[in-house]
Amino acid sequence: MEKLDFRPKKSKSDFRKNYKLHDLAEQHGKNLLTQWGVDFSDFGEDKRYSPLWERGKDKPDSILRIRNKSILIDWKAKHKSKWIVNKRAVKSYEEWSKTKNMPVIICFFVFDSESLLIERRFAFLNKHNYIDSAEKEWDANSTVEFQKELPIFNYTNLIKYIDEIDE
Numbered sequence: 256m257e258k259l260d261f262r263p264k265k266s267k268s269d270f271r272k273n274y275k276l277h278d279l280a281e282q283h284g285k286n287l288l289t290q291w292g293v294d295f296s297d298f299g300e301d302k303r304y305s306p307l308w309e310r311g312k313d314k315p316d317s318i319l320r321i322r323n324k325s326i327l328i329d330w331k332a333k334h335k336s337k338w339i340v341n342k343r344a345v346k347s348y349e350e351w352s353k354t355k356n357m358p359v360i361i362c363f364f365v366f367d368s369e370s371l372l373i374e375r376r377f378a379f380l381n382k383h384n385y386i387d388s389a390e391k392e393w394d395a396n397s398t399v400e401f402q403k404e405l406p407i408f409n410y411t412n413l414i415k416y417i418d419e420i421d422e
Contacts, residue, residue, distance in 0.1 A: 276334075277330060277331075283372055284362055284364065293319055294320040295319045296320075297316065298314055299317075313343065313344040314351060316330050319360075321413075326357055326359070329362065330362055331361055331362065331364070333366070336376075338405055341396045342399050348361070362377045363377065363405070364408075376405040376407060376408055387400075
C-alpha cells in the first residue's frame with residue numbers, strides 16, 4: 256500500500272465543524288425555497304464522513320426546478336460579507352454546468368457569532384464575474400472573489416435572474 260506523504264491543513268474535527276455552519280445555510284436556503292414554492296432535490300453528496308475526498312469532485316448541493324428551468328445551487332455559509340469561494344469548487348461547478356447544461360447559483364448566508372442569519376446573497380456563475388483572490392480560505396485553499404455587489408437572495412431577485420436565462 257502506498258504511503259501518502261502530506262500534512263493536511265485541517266483536522267477531521269475542523270473539517271466537520273465547518274460543516275455545521277454549512278448545514279445551517281442549507282437549512283435556511285431550503286426553508287426559503289419551500290416558502291417560495293420552489294421545487295428542489297438534493298444533487299451533491301455529503302462526504303464529511305468519507306475516508307478520502309477526491310480533489311475536484313465538488314458538486315453543487317441541490318437542483319432547483321422553477322419556471323420550467325433546472326438550476327444547480329450550492330449553499331455557502333460565511334461569518335463575513337465577503338463573497339469568497341474555493342477556486343477548485345467553482346471550477347468544478349462550471350464543469351457541472353456544462354455537463355448538465357444548467358446554470359449554477361452560489362448562495363451565500365452570513366451568520367453572526369451567535370449563528371444568527373444577518374445577510375443572504377447569491378451569484379449566478381454565468382452572470383456574476385469573479386477574480387482570483389489573494390486570500391486563502393481557512394484551510395489554505397485558493398479562492399475566487401465576486402467583487403461587484405451581489406443581489407439579495409429573495410424570491411423577486413431569483414425570478415429576475417432566472418427569467419434572464421436564454422434571453
